[in-house]
Amino acid sequence: MASYFDEHAQDEDEERWEEEESLIRLARLILRGLGLESAAAQLPPPASQAAILALRKRSEGKGGSCPVCLAAFADDGEDITVLPCNHSYHTACISTWLHKTCSCPVCRFELPTDDVEYEETKKEKMRSCSRRRLVLAQSLGQRLGIQKVLSSSPVG
Ligand SMILES: [Zn+2]
Numbered sequence: 224m225a226s227y228f229d230e231h232a233q234d235e236d237e238e239r240w241e242e243e244e245s246l247i248r249l250a251r252l253i254l255r256g257l258g259l260e261s262a263a264a265q266l267p268p269p270a271s272q273a274a275i276l277a278l279r280k281r282s283e284g285k286g287g288s289c290p291v292c293l294a295a296f297a298d299d300g301e302d303i304t305v306l307p308c309n310h311s312y313h314t315a316c317i318s319t320w321l322h323k324t325c326s327c328p329v330c331r332f333e334l335p336t337d338d339v340e341y342e343e344t345k346k347e348k349m350r351s352c353s354r355r356r357l358v359l360a361q362s363l364g365q366r367l368g369i370q371k372v373l374s375s376s377p378v379g
């Protein structure tokens with residue numbers, strides 16, 4: 224008699240645990256779908272060498288300072304690179320930066336990269352945000368449907 228109740232209680236615990244686990248999985252899926260998971264931790268990939276080489280250069284100072292090293296630009300003779308977004312940096316400073324990530328440290332303007340997968344994702348993002356949401360909703364529905372079938376199936 225006692226063993227029946229013990230077993231039954233155990234089953235319920237297990238069910239609850241499974242439910243929790245599927246909720247966590249669902250939450251992860253939603254975060255990934257919204258792009259939040261990667262947004263927090265990841266920087267864009269490095270800029271392509273061609274894009275770095277194609278950047279505009281100037282040598283005369285026009286005031287201002289380099290946002291990377293925070294030093295003021297000298298009046299002349301400094302090797303300054305201007306990004307397409309019109310932010311200026313010491314060439315050495317910005318090239319080090321762009322070999323790590325393709326985005327402007329000030330405004331996050333992105334230079335082209337050599338990362339095919341990243342470029343595709345970027346294009347896809349621009350192409351249709353709504354399509355991604357639809358896919359997300361469908362896969363959520365599928366998960367919930369599966370979950371419903373699982374919880375209504377007879378135990379044993
Ligand atoms: Zn600098």
Ligand SMILES: [Zn+2]
Nearest residue numbers: 308310327330
């Ligand atoms: Zn910028």
